[in-house]
């Protein structure tokens with residue numbers, strides 16, 4: 443976790459950068475941070491992509507960077523902000539952002555309520571709350587419209603990037619798999635409805651996985667699941683049907699009939715199972731379940747595209763594969779599961795969009811297409827002069 447934070451921070455924020463605006467999504471498990479930083483003034487002058495002052499403000503080049511912290515270690519996040527604030531306050535004048543923004547941070551997620559007093563006490567910062575579902579939606583819409591190659595399908599171990607037609611984006615189902623899962627029908631910019639949710643989500647995988655395998659980190663649990671074999675613990679159709687398929691109801695002998703079902707008949711203790719196999723069955727059970735509920739909601743509203751976000755996915759091949767297969771299986775190939783490269787940052791990005799700074803991001807701006815894998819989107823924002 444620390445490694446992630448430090449690595450991304452170093453990459454994202456060179457000494458010359460000035461952080462001006464920062465937004466947070468403080469969730470049940472993780473705090474996601476998105477911030478805008480500019481280069482030095484000389485660089486700005488050299489780089490102006492459009493090179494002109496707009497009637498109502500000026501354009502600044504910059505980059506949006508992404509960081510995450512564990513919510514249980516919120517002090518790390520406070521320390522990070524506090525260390526950047528010095529630079530930020532110089533940057534406020536330097537970049538031309540209004541000074542009044544200095545002590546206000548846009549924040550979404552439950553922690554924007556829970557930790558508001560802590561931010562005030564420790565940093566003298568007021569959290570300006572942005573509603574969680576609307577943040578998720580504006581973050582997803584921003585990424586889908588602004589960032590080329592943001593969305594992809596995952597089929598047979600292959601990522602296939604999807605070109606999004608801006609005129610044909612809506613409606614879609616957004617499934618955000620955080621600690622819990624929210625399912626949102628999105629009909630346009632700011633037009634959405636949370637149609638379903640489930641408490642069996644990323645927190646369940648991490649919580650149960652930690653108890654059952656004694657692993658120390660989420661990434662270790664994922665890695666374990668990668669090594670494991672779910673057939674050791676899951677009861678398959680073939681286990682019940684003596685090795686044959688049950689094709690009349692569309693189930694092959696290798697389909698899971700009952701997640702963790704073998705643990706009953708085998709009469710073994712937990713210690714007798716390999717943690718890797720437990721992790722694999724757990725990941726499969728939760729991913730399948732989410733894929734199925736997502737499909738049912740897509741069916742309910744006639745939606746063909748389902749975008750999956752949230753930090754549970756973590757770009758993990760087996761997770762994406764299980765979700766894709768579940769959606770494909772239940773929809774008989776009618777609905778498509780799609781994933782997002784900035785999966786975990788939808789809410790934080792949405793809260794950031796609430797500053798209404800980013801004016802220039804469509805594909806026409808060449809800087810935007812320069813998305814790197816280390817958590818930075820170059821962009822151009824418009825500020826009042």
Ligand SMILES: Nc1ncnc2c1ncn2[C@@H]1O[C@H](COP(=O)(O)OP(=O)(O)OP(=O)(O)O)[C@@H](O)[C@H]1O
Pocket residue numbers: 443467468469470471472473512551552619620621622623643644645646647648660661751752753754755756786
């Ligand atoms: N380094 C990590 N530490 C903890 N959980 C992680 C980590 N990486 C991925 N996860 C997974 O991501 C989930 C949290 O995802 P996310 O940050 O999107 O949700 P959240 O905002 O914390 O939750 P909610 O929206 O329900 O409040 C965890 O429950 C876990 O399954």
Ligand SMILES: CC(C)(CO)[C@@H](O)C(=O)NCCC(=O)O
Pocket residue numbers: 469470551552574620621622623624638639640641
């Ligand atoms: C409560 C939230 C929205 C907090 O992010 C999330 O954890 C969630 O959607 N949980 C699922 C709750 C339910 O719909 O059963």
